[in-house]
Amino acid sequence: MEKLEFRFPAQPATPAAGAALCGVVGSGNLEILIRPGDEADACVVSVKTSARGFGRIWEAVIAEFAARHAAGGTRIAINDMGATPAVVSLRLGQALGEYTGGVQ
């Protein structure tokens, strides 16, 4: 188990729900919970992952997510069981879509 923390600047999100949960904790998959954060123009992410040593790729995936989406003002918790970057990006997009009601 490895714990990682990231904070990236991002355009403020417009929440439509109090929180959004996406994905499941299963092999090759992950669970993402998005809740309101403390800073309107930052996306704060904490990752718990079963796969050690991929910190650089996590950082790149989350930086890209924050740059491409209005994901500011959020606190995102991720429980990962070895998902590929493709799955992580897809689930982040899906979770944010749920959180904002489709407005990204």
Next chain:
Amino acid sequence: MNAPHPAGAWDTRRRGRLQRLERAAALGLARRVEAPRVGELLEAVIEPGDRVCLEGNNQKQADFLAETLADCSPERLHDLHMVQSVLALPSHVDLFERGIASKLDFSFSGPQGGRLARLVQDRQIEIGAIHTYLELFGRYFVDLTPNVCLIAAHAADAAGNLYTGPNTEDTPAIVEATAFKGGIVIAQVNELVDTLPRVDIPADWVDFYVVAPRPNYIEPLFTRDPAQITDVQVLMAMMALKGIYAEYGVKRLNHGIGFDTAAIELLLPTYATELGLKGKICTHWALNPHPTLIPAIESGCVESIHSFGSEVGMENYIAARSDVFFTGPDGSMRSNRAFSQTAGLYACDMFIGSTLQMDLAGNSSTATLGRITGFGGAPNMGSDPHGRRHASPAWLKAGREAGGPNAIRGRKLVVQMVETFREHMAPVFVEELDAWKLQESMGMELPPIMIYGDDVTHIVTEEGIANLLLCRTPEEREQAIRGVAGFTPVGMARDRQMVEELRQRGVIRRAEDLGIDSRRANRDLLAARSIKDLVRWSGGLYAPPARFRNW
């Protein structure tokens, strides 16, 4: 033997053939041979140095003849040159380990790829070339004509006529080349019947047949369980349908055998139909009878399918859908690999498949270190045929994107669909293919590249679609590939500004550029989510092999 003609003699092959047949007759072997005497037959009619075609298809295997040949005496039979499309069985490789065969020209080795690589390194085998199917069949009629072929059929009648069943596959091409150039044709059959359902190979092309002790092995190679399709594959399938199939109006096509394209097949009745694409795309196919295409057929999306081979469990379904499949008067399918590969090359507007590695020029290969697997039909169908002369909207649009509005020819759409990482985080996008190291270690004349980069028109990944037709320089092409290579080292080394410019020009398109809401990228969008769903769609006609049944 394949010696040059002695002066004045022009029928050495015919006379050689008669001598071989006399040797068999001297042993009391008639046209119908009993299984325990097949070894004697092979040692009597095959000569050292012969070119032998042992029918190994993608699916149907002349397994009894293969094992019997492998058990022959290497003192009697040695230095055989095997010319066969697929090395699928352990016995195929045993031939080389036991010193019976020494040279190989082939197309695909699948599960024997590792053993084959070791034989090459130990210099126990000489590989002529790794061909695509049509190329190898072509050489059967030019410079690799078999002296003897060992084939598999479903049934024979007393006269020796053969019924090949739904899995005709390579048999017609092999027999035609052998029987009409002074060769010997030997068939194994599952059963002897009074009247065949139909005659696929006439008796006077067949010299010997044997009822094998057990039915020939058939590999269910094209069954993909929908339960294993992931949400990411659904997303990629949505992008391919909207960004390529709909854009070009692709009606005639071939699909690879992976889960990526199975996802597309399962979105035809749902997502594609919702987009109004029914009847506008995917109506005519060169394709094996994929069970995952059943929902699209049942929904009226598909008009016609010609197949290379059959698929285990699909027999009754195919017989009941003769408007769609090519079937005989008896109802069973007639497949033909040579004709279907021709259809895939010249009559289809698109090939879409997957790969294990792709470099920055778009070259792709499934050959990785320590394995010589070959590629089967992909290099043929995944190439732009410069001999094509008939137009279609998809072919013209692709040609004009590449060559401008006055282009004098169209282009085949050749699409590679991959997730950027394979299992164990192995990146698909690489600076250099393993194929180059393989070439060096195996002493081959060419690197084993499956699809050449200059034939590839589109790359689909979870990050988007790269349209290589619209790239104007090698640098643009490289950045277009990096721009969909995700978080692989190759993708992370992209020139961000150039990739953004390519996106503005529509060379790279992301899911959001295509108006795709990623929240819909969910397995719920698949028309079938399990093998059992496929059985239900077929009205109980599809009978999946036991290994795919979990109910």
